[in-house]
Amino acid sequence: MIEPLLQCVENTPASTPDACVIWLHGLGDSGHGFAPIVPELKLPGSMAVKFLFPHAPERPITINGGMRMRAWYxxxxxxxxxxxxxDGVEASALQVEQLIRAQIESGIPASRIVLAGFSQGGVIALHLAPRFSEKLAGVMALSTYMCEPSLLANQANDVNKETPIMMAHGEQDEVVPVFMGNAAYKTMVENGYNATWQTYTMQHNVCMQELNDISVWLQKVLA
Structure with missing residues (x-):
């Protein structure tokens, strides 16, 4: 059964978009959480980039006493x-894949789509991108980790081996310790992926220097 397409907060450029960034939020957040960062990225007006910030479905979270909240798993x-x-990661990855396919059908090729995610959203990005069947423009995995890294070698698709993967983490992150992010980075590199690693003096959040670096990176991969 095909799930309905994820609802999104959408930020569209003045001209017809020729590229898309799909940005997945963290646990308990929504698509509204990261939407305000678009103007902070200060991308040139000549870049016709559409940003989509999908809302994860609501589900009970075991470690939070079964409380329902937006979560990818x-x-x-x-x-x-x-x-x-x-199981939750795979189900959400399928829903995000449907969102990517919808963008491709709208006329934006996979090679002009960036898949980004923070925390839980980054887990989905790192799970989906290596298994996706078309080459993406880039992948951003921020303050995150990897689900079942031992599965990657047997499930990986080579098509995104050269795709730039920006991985970044806060050195003082107490929610997802930095060693978990670094372990995910090492797994990607060991499996032949084109990943880079950067840490920042911050906790489980984003900082201005990171946003500046993301802007530079996006301008490069969507040039």
Missing amino acids: DIKSLDFESRADL
């Missing part, structure tokens, strides 16, 4: 190896 424990619920 359940978190059953804070254990490093089993933090992300694989």
